[in-house]
Amino acid sequence: MKEARNISLPVPLSLLLMAVLAFLWSGDMAPGQWLPEAVASEATSPAIEGGDVEQALKLRPAPKPTRADYPDIGVSSRAVVWVISQMHLFFGALVLAVPLFVLVIELLGLYTRDARYDDMAHEFMKISITAYSITALFGGSLALALFLLYPDLMAYLMQAFGSQMLVYAMLFFLESMLLYIYYYGWDALRYGNAKWVHLCLGLLLNGVGATLMVVANSWATFMMAPSGVDSVGAVIGNIWEVMKGPLWNPINLHRFVANIAFGGAVVGAYAAYKCLAARTAEERAHYDWMGYTSNFIAILAFLPLPFAGYWLMAEIYAYSQQMGITAMGGILAWLFIVQAVLIGTILLAGNYYLWSGMSRTEGSKRYQGMIKYIAVVLVICFLIWVTPHTLILTSGEIAALGGSHHHLLGPLGIMPAKNIAVNLMLVFTFLSFQLYRRSDKVATVSWEKAGNAVMVAIYVVAVVNIIFAGVYYGYFTNTVYKVGSSVMQVVSTLVVIISGVVIDALMYRKARMLPSFWGQVSNRSQYALFALPIAFTWLMALMGYVRSSVRTHWHVYTVMKDNSPDNFIPTIGYAGNMMTIVTVMFVIFVLFIFWIANLSGTKQALPLPVIKKAGEVA
């Protein structure tokens, strides 16, 4: 009965969302009636009255709202939408990502016949199911806020995307149904052929979820790089041309991968919370294992993320160099120092958790000596990454420094140095992961030494290549080669990761396993699992700020200007405060989810009179 409460929220909200969209899109309403004043006048032109309404509406340029067309609610409309949309995105990312790796874990359980995987997957879904309700709650609030506070923009987006938004609402319905059947049918479809039915449901659920995401992404990327419209914003393409802007697929990939990392980090925090509060050794061992698995998912998804980000930025530069430079080298450049702090925190916390986890097995002693060197490399790289290029200095400080840039630290502030740092951090994080994976195994293959030699050689060549490409092309050639060199570095990092996975898979296929004790880990290590979702959440909020700010004073870049009182890029300090507000709000809601998840597994003890009565009957 308690779990049934979860289902009661989203369906009415879905209906509400549907109703709002259906109302706005009612075919019975004459075009123009629902349009805000700024565009309505055009919708009553003779051509439209003449009959060719659809064509005339299509060719209508983007509205040009004046300051007076934005409702004044006494507080910043942008701040309101900022908070709600960010919360919707956080929970949306969680509910899209969790079913994805739950499906993989469920499949793994079927393959290994280990019931622990199945139980863990089911428990992950318990978190997702409450998160889904909250996602819908914020989604409905976001739609309401946007239509109320930015009516012209929403009217224009409706004009551009048309009935696609209705498809989105219908997909939302389908997602709800599949999610509940998948979760509540878990035990009913657990064995034999029924399990395959359940897995197919999971696959469908993820298919619909991914479609929802890419549809919603198309609205955001249209605002950044509109397609299917002419220079004044009149829609001249079909819905497919409007959706497939130059940034759509890069954002799709980036969000898909980032969602998995984020989802893994959040359920990792749940496991850490349960591990710390466990009352029995078995319980602690279970949640320690769950935390490890979640961290594994989060870090594994996180490692390729910079490459997806690289593709996205390359496409932004290709679409508009001005937009790219605004993000990377203009007014927003400083926030990449904050990004470095956040990613540094993620990598250091992830590594620390792996090193702490080595205490679970005796076999780890073989590798513990290397940890301090890995730590030194990570810290040095982290410091290079956060070194700014341009300093805000007084004239006295410039004189003392001998110029606007420090002669030693200045060169560390530019991208070639940072590319070296980030790639080395990824390579050495993978090394930590590889050592951890090896620590409870002893290889039995005859070619172990040769395999290790090849692995060491790959590491050495990759590290040399990353440093050489960064230094030579970064400091001794012009800009064109600087950009090209980062591809060499990325390939080096990927070669290490892929070859490491392949070599270890072959080398440890029939390995002798050493005893490993889940739960035998320090409490402190569990806080690393709290650090990951905090940093991920803050990072997502930061990237949302960048993605939105690169449009500068445009609602839809180059075709619809933002004339609202908030049409400026806020300072990084203001944005940072907003990010902390949304992060703290997210944490509070997540704790609520954890509490609900606990509550659903809690049974009240029989009251004493009932026990007595039962005894008397017996």
Next chain:
Amino acid sequence: MSNENMSGGGVLAKSMAFSLGLALLFTLVANLLPQVEGEAPVEKEVDLGALTVESYTALGEALFSGKGTCTLCHNDLGRAPDILAIDMVAVANAHLKDERYKGKATDAESYLHESMVEPSIYVVKDYGKKGSNDTISPMPAVDKPPIELSEMEINAIIAFMQAKDGHDVTVPLPTEAPAAEAESTEPAGPAATLEEVVAKYSCQACHVILGSGGDLGPDLDKTIGHFSREEIHQSIVDPDAVIVEDFPPGVMPRDFADQMLVKELDMLVDYLAGSAQSAAPSPADHDGGNDSGSGDDDGVAAVISHFGCKACHIMLGIGGELGPDLDTVGSRLDAEEIRQSIIDPNAVIAKGFPSGVMPPNFSEQMTDEQLESLVAFLAEQK
């Protein structure tokens, strides 16, 4: 190392404190960095009559680093030529002599102008878009969104580029009236008839219209009545938005929207839409005569078109914003008040609009019939 487990409440408190502390640490970092706000460009009022070469050059410098966003790329980081560090007049003259140069500029000033509005005409070696072999510039046209510099602003930047290295400023100082208009060889006044519009904008150079013309563009006489007003309007002001099959894009000039008066545009659109045959002679009855359009037509569309109401007012969804929007005027004024506002426009001035702008002599120009049809029409606009 302690593996002792805490109570649920203790874990909750500690994990919350840890999470909050970490979030505040990130906030601190964000607040320690330089705080810069990215203002949206503000259109500054420039007193054109008071401009000197020095102030015009200074305006160009401000635009160069401000609204023009030139310094985003043109700096010492190697993304684009560092304009501040090089003599742009000398560079322009050198590029004009380069065999790769295919533009129409003849001197440094016109080259600099061309390089801003059509940056891909000549791309400096190694600065082209990736994969384009220096044939496509990554620079946006500065007269288009998102930068949208006006002609006066572009010239101010040219003046700055000329003056910074000690060259003479050759661009003309803007005056109260746009210089292009003053120097234009085109008829100074608005075209009064459709024939004058067609002649003024040389439509027949490319299109068959009013019975004759070239074949570089579609035969417009054959399209009469086939397209909506909106489509025709768009095809004139944004000709590349939709291209007719078998005709190349980019041929028709894109600046008709800047050149044409609303009245002229309306006349052309009316004719091509076939919705106001009376406003202009059709190809069938066109005899080359000059219809003064002074009042024989009693259709309200023709009245609006003839007296150029849309130049200042929004009517039927289209028009200027110098005067009040007349699409809802019937809900604010009755017929008598509307009549008065046409006959004596300065008697009562709508809130937020200046007096003395609307010509006071419409009553002398309009026939009674025209005036009454306009009043009746406007009174119905609610």
